[in-house]
Amino acid sequence: MNWQWFHRLGSPRWFYEKTGRWLPWLATLTAVLMSVGLIWGLAFAPVDFKQGNSFRIIYIHVPVSFLALAGYYIMAISGAVGYIWKMKLADMVMKSAAPIGAALTFLALVSGAIWGKPTWGTYWVWDARITSMLVLFFLYLGIMALQVSFTNQQQAASASTILALVGCANIPIIYKSVDIWNTLHQPATIKFTSAPSMHPDMFYPLLVMIVAMYCFYALVLILFTRAEIVNRERQTRWVQALNEGQ
Amino acid sequence: MHPVRKQRLFLIGFVLVFSSLAIGLIVFSLRENLNLFYPPQQLVSGSVPLDRDIRAGGCVVPGSVSRDQTSLKVLFRITDGVAEVGVSYQGILPDLFAEGEAVVINGQLHSDGIFEAKEVLAKHDENYMPPEVAEAIAEESQQQGVEHQKTCGVISYDS
Known part of the structure; x- marks a missing residue:
């Protein structure tokens, strides 16, 4: 099989030039979806019959948690691709995904704590869902630390890829934790197999926020990767030409 | 695929499968200990x-709450x-605490069978x-007041 096309795809320069054209569109789309979702969810969605207004933090908490988990797979897969094919671009994507994932996991933990106080009566409880989410946060931090602890870029990429792959086992555990064990955290509202256990008036803004968060993630990942490309390829002629052009 | 790349692909697969297996076994062996709480049964x-x-x-039995x-x-x-267990608590209950709702309680079980709570959390x-929708559902099912939580609604309270 001819793998030439695959390697061309991994050219940092190609990525930089292509994404440069997408960025304004993606940024606009993200801004529009995010504003629609936030205003709809926080101002116009009806209050919950039990939790009142405090349930509205779901419009932040669920989208950031989704991306904290999905972002881990994106990071692990790009790490594996970079490891197998020694593709520089994939390594750069992986390095860029780690701090974004860490920030999202942190936001998920903090927004969950803020939600927990008025509903459960406590900020923090060591149940399976929350603890496994904290483990995810430390995994992200560990990968970020490994990335900067090698002077050789390729060694850093290999080491952090191995850690990322080992940590992959945590993602299904986080997802299924509320079903396997007795937890204080409630089971999932959005299910793959059945309708969401949420009134449509509340669910549609949540859906918009989830899509907005995916766009936001893509946008930030592209921006971080572009910065990484320019940093690592600063000796090349095309980056220097980019510099002179400005 | 280039043999070196194939080798690296196998290595990735090996790490993924065996680390998942190891972590899965650890979690499986700890499955009882990872429960946050004991049910009344x-x-x-x-056994506690x-x-x-x-x-x-568990779920708060409707009609069982008596305040001093x-x-x-x-x-x-x-x-x-x-099974049912009596709980005594001194302090402020969370807003979502109600009859027919689920709670998680921190405290000690004494030999008289009463669970002395230090902290009550609403689940x-x-x-x-x-x-409006909750009211409509409650009216339809001919229930008085609010609809009970789904996990608690299926329990028959006449034990």
Whole structure:
């Protein structure tokens, strides 16, 4: 099989030039979806019959948690691709995904704590869902630390890829934790197999926020990767030409 | 595929499979210990340590909540549909605490069978709806007042 096309795809320069054209569109789309979702969810969605207004933090908490988990797979897969094919671009994507994932996991933990106080009566409880989410946060931090602890870029990429792959086992555990064990955290509202256990008036803004968060993630990942490309390829002629052009 | 790349692909697969297997086995062996709370069934059957800090969880039996008139002391019973346990608590209950709702309680089980709570947490479920919809559902099912939480609604409270 001819793998030439695959390697061309991994050219940092190609990525930089292509994404440069997408960025304004993606940024606009993200801004529009995010504003629609936030205003709809926080101002116009009806209050919950039990939790009142405090349930509205779901419009932040669920989208950031989704991306904290999905972002881990994106990071692990790009790490594996970079490891197998020694593709520089994939390594750069992986390095860029780690701090974004860490920030999202942190936001998920903090927004969950803020939600927990008025509903459960406590900020923090060591149940399976929350603890496994904290483990995810430390995994992200560990990968970020490994990335900067090698002077050789390729060694850093290999080491952090191995850690990322080992940590992959945590993602299904986080997802299924509320079903396997007795937890204080409630089971999932959005299910793959059945309708969401949420009134449509509340669910549609949540859906918009989830899509907005995916766009936001893509946008930030592209921006971080572009910065990484320019940093690592600063000796090349095309980056220097980019510099002179400005 | 280039043999070196194939080798690296196998290595990735090996790491993924075996680390998942190892972590899966650890989690499997700890599955009971990772539960946040004991259900009343286990509290009654004597399989939990007495006079030590543990957590209990269940649904508050409707009609069982009795508040002291002069202090913050409150007595109620929790059930999992199989067994019931009496709980005594002194303090402020969370807003979502109500009869027919789920709670998780931090405290100690004493030999008299009463669970002395130090902290009461309300466990809410995954259902969200506007108040009008909740009222409509409650009217339709001929229930008085609000709809009980789904996990607690299926329990028959006449044990």
